[in-house]
Amino acid sequence: NEEESVFRPSFHFTPKNNWMNDPNGMFYLNGTYHLYFQYYPEDIVWGPMHWGHATSKDMIVWEEQPIALKPDEKGYIFSGSAVVDSKNTSGFSEDGKTTVIAMYTYHDPKREKQGEKDYQSQAIAYSLDEGFNWTKYRKNPVIPNPGIQDFRDPKVIRDTINDQWLMVLATRDRSYFYSSQNLKDWEKISEFGETTGAHNGVWECPDFFPMKVKGSDEIKWVLIQSLNPGGYNGGSGTQYFVGDFDGTIFTPEEYMQNLDEKHSFWLDFGKDNYAGVTWSNIPQKDGRSLFIGWMSNWLYAQEVPTEKWRSTMTIARELELKKMDEKYRILSKPVRELNKYRTVIFAENKLNTGKTYTYSSEEEDLMNNEFSLNLPLDEINKLEFILSNSQNDSLKFGLNRIDHQFYINRKKSGITDFNEKFTQKTSTAPRISKSDTLKVHFILDKTSIEIFYDDGATVMSEIFFPNEPYTRFTISSNANLTIEEFEINRIELD
Numbered sequence: 001n002e003e004e005s006v007f008r009p010s011f012h013f014t015p016k017n018n019w020m021n022d023p024n025g026m027f028y029l030n031g032t033y034h035l036y037f038q039y040y041p042e043d044i045v046w047g048p049m050h051w052g053h054a055t056s057k058d059m060i061v062w063e064e065q066p067i068a069l070k071p072d073e074k075g076y077i078f079s080g081s082a083v084v085d086s087k088n089t090s091g092f093s094e095d096g097k098t099t100v101i102a103m104y105t106y107h108d109p110k111r112e113k114q115g116e117k118d119y120q121s122q123a124i125a126y127s128l129d130e131g132f133n134w135t136k137y138r139k140n141p142v143i144p145n146p147g148i149q150d151f152r153d154p155k156v157i158r159d160t161i162n163d164q165w166l167m168v169l170a171t172r173d174r175s176y177f178y179s180s181q182n183l184k185d186w187e188k189i190s191e192f193g194e195t196t197g198a199h200n201g202v203w204e205c206p207d208f209f210p211m212k213v214k215g216s217d218e219i220k221w222v223l224i225q226s227l228n229p230g231g232y233n234g235g236s237g238t239q240y241f242v243g244d245f246d247g248t249i250f251t252p253e254e255y256m257q258n259l260d261e262k263h264s265f266w267l268d269f270g271k272d273n274y275a276g277v278t279w280s281n282i283p284q285k286d287g288r289s290l291f292i293g294w295m296s297n298w299l300y301a302q303e304v305p306t307e308k309w310r311s312t313m314t315i316a317r318e319l320e321l322k323k324m325d326e327k328y329r330i331l332s333k334p335v336r337e338l339n340k341y342r343t344v345i346f347a348e349n350k351l352n353t354g355k356t357y358t359y360s361s362e363e364e365d366l367m368n369n370e371f372s373l374n375l376p377l378d379e380i381n382k383l384e385f386i387l388s389n390s391q392n393d394s395l396k397f398g399l400n401r402i403d404h405q406f407y408i409n410r411k412k413s414g415i416t417d418f419n420e421k422f423t424q425k426t427s428t429a430p431r432i433s434k435s436d437t438l439k440v441h442f443i444l445d446k447t448s449i450e451i452f453y454d455d456g457a458t459v460m461s462e463i464f465f466p467n468e469p470y471t472r473f474t475i476s477s478n479a480n481l482t483i484e485e486f487e488i489n490r491i492e493l494d
């Protein structure tokens with residue numbers, strides 16, 4: 001089956017069949033990472049939402065599980081989160097069993113059709129078998145709709161600093177914060193965002209959590225905030241804010257209090273990383289902020305040329321918070337669990353070439369590979385990377401050093417005619433790092449590229465659909481190249 005071999009990723013999560021969007025309810029417990037997702041099990045386009053489910057020991061190899069939550073008379077099951085209630089604050093536990101609580105949005109299609117505004121509310125469900133079977137709380141909703149049309153995507157954390165359950169909810173043009181002691185009774189404590197950040201769309205799928213600043217003991221709070229449309233390169237995108245939280249009010253850093261639409265605080269500047277959030281209940285001794293996103297964009301997600309399934313998650317990523325030029329930045333990198341699946345197929349310490357260099361492979365394509373290279377920039381002003389095949393498909397990306405911009409151009413990447421918005425705009429991203437050496441690290445998996453420049457200071461993730469696998473990798477520049485620490489790895493799951 002051509003679709004399976006050419007389009008289905010080999011080490012990223014996709015549902016076996018049908019439609020998927022946002023990641024939901026991610027938690028870790030007893031060695032297992034759980035991932036739920038917006039799922040419509042009857043078609044390859046969006047429909048009445050369920051929570052699909054998958055489990056993994058390492059966030060790389062996923063096993064799809066039976067559907068976790070199905071729509072009912074109160075509505076569809078929209079995005080949300082899950083936490084482990086180890087002290088049984090909710091009182092749902094029986095026989096000392098560990099309780100997992102999921103909080104999600106009910107979307108009532110009947111009230112929506114009737115033209116009412118109040119069709120989204122927040123609800124909970126609990127699981128006493130570590131996330132496989134769920135019971136919906138009979139007193140749902142726990143937060144009724146206050147008359148706001150976009151009122152969804154609750155993300156709960158255990159806030160150990162302020163000893164509370166803390167929830168952030170997206171409400172059209174801002175986020176609401178809520179506090180609870182038992183996960184059933186919620187009190188709204190503050191709001192944020194009306195006057196800062198990108199607003200050319202609806203705010204959705206927030207996440208809010210503390211992070212340690214790299215290389216210090218300082219703690220800052222991070223609000224991840226997706227919006228659609230209005231993303232940096234059009235359609236869906238995910239911005240973030242960094243600041244302090246006193247248990248009630250989030251105060252962003254001063255330079256984040258009046259950000260305009262084109263600000264530079266985006267988790268990923270590519271078109272295809274949306275609605276991503278972090279795992280809950282990661283043991284404190286691990287301490288990582290672990291993230292996954294939906295690798296598509298509402299501009300064209302429902303038309304991409306896969307036939308049995310639609311959409312892929314990003315590679316699981318570790319987020320870091322780092323102060324760069326007096327500003328806090330979120331850096332991302334693939335989780336270290338991926339290392340185990342790498343095999344080096346090419347390694348060079350120093351390659352002095354002319355203005356172009358090509359690596360090509362006759363026997364094996366480059367479609368489940370990871371590339372990393374360091375490029376001293378010296379005289380280089382333009383740097384382009386090209387992945388191509390014998391059908392003249394090519395995916396181009398690179399750096400325009402004069403204007404400090406990275407870009408991805410997928411105009412000729414393969415099948416693109418399913419939606420004109422797919423290629424309408426070359427994606428760009430600011431280069432955050434000022435280093436004289438460019439570090440490039442990217443992962444290819446059949447239909448996606450995830451580029452982590454400068455140790456993850458600028459990230460770009462995009463999807464594409466080549467007519468046949470890419471077999472050539474070319475680097476082209478205005479000046480002679482010195483390529484240092486150039487490594488190509490193959491990534492294979494077994």
Ligand code: FRU
Binds near residue numbers: 021022049105153205
């Ligand atoms: C984001 C989103 C969420 C919503 C879900 C519905 O992609 O629109 O706001 O809960 O998808 O599937």
